[in-house]
Amino acid sequence: MTEQKATNVTWHHGEVTRADRYQLLQQKGATIWFTGLSGSGKSTVAVALEAALHQRGKLCYRLDGDNVRLGINKNLGFSAEDRTENIRRIGEISKLFVDAGVIALSSFVSPYRADRDLVRALHEAAGIDFIEVYVDVPLAVAEERDPKGLYKKARAGEIKNFTGISDPYEAPLTPELVLPSHEMSLEDEVDAVLKLLHARGIVPNA
């Protein structure tokens, strides 16, 4: 067992700051917000980026439908009001993670510009980085991929208000990065994000 050293506690007075946590982790927190159609490849690049960052000793955490929709947001549906509240909460959670020092990788269709801009505004008001990455493929490509069979169901009328089919996707006007995943290798996508994070001082030594 490791030696017990936790006695005779001393500490500096005053609260630990965000800057202290960034120093500890040797990184700057930031939200990388992946937006795009279902099937555009958001999660694929987020998973690959997560692995690349971890390999470089950087702490990141992916927020996606699996850990958010089934947890904190399980009391929300898919009405316009609930979709907005869904994105607002995710934005607030991402902001907390960034304040903690973590690089938050948030991967959600997030089809409405106003919702994403609200999340951006939350981050800017807190003085933290919000990096919008538009994973941009034509609808035909996403529908052809249809990894979860959702487009087929939407076309058959089995899913109502499906983004790209019966509900709009409002593309970002000035995203920090655009990734046309049908025209790039996954390696190049990850590389493009890493370069941006490096340029912004988020992963200074990676």
Added chain:
Amino acid sequence: MTEQKATNVTWHHGEVTRADRYQLLQQKGATIWFTGLSGSGKSTVAVALEAALHQRGKLCYRLDGDNVRLGINKNLGFSAEDRTENIRRIGEISKLFVDAGVIALSSFVSPYRADRDLVRALHEAAGIDFIEVYVDVPLAVAEERDPKGLYKKARAGEIKNFTGISDPYEAPLTPELVLPSHEMSLEDEVDAVLKLLHARGIVPNA
């Protein structure tokens, strides 16, 4: 400027796991949940513990009224239903932080046993540590301290449903730790929590 090394990306296939993050941080995530009356000293010990952990190179993050009530939970009031939803959301957020590898220090009156037990159950279902710390002082002590002048207002009827005065505080039946802050030094309180974290392998080398 630091050398640009972010090109020629390679990564391991497969997702980064919770265990990978614990390894990176050299700690195990956990939620330390401080419950007790207003004025019991929850925030005081959480702030001091945060500093002690940070000094040992451990990543922790405090969740409290300041960053939660004004952010993600700003659309909740103080009805019984909203209080329950408030604690549920905080529990889910704490769980996400722990999954990310962070030691979450959650400091909330959280007066209802059922609400706290729900948070505990969320953690246990996810296989992660929930450590309930009851900061236990007699009401008379908390009211005498009255750091925010809230008891005075509650006694004057200016605040309705105030825990300890006009709303119940349901003490934990089997908390992991009890801290009678009126009978212990702050150093001893922090030391007691650190010893518990050490014994549980949450801060193995601190």
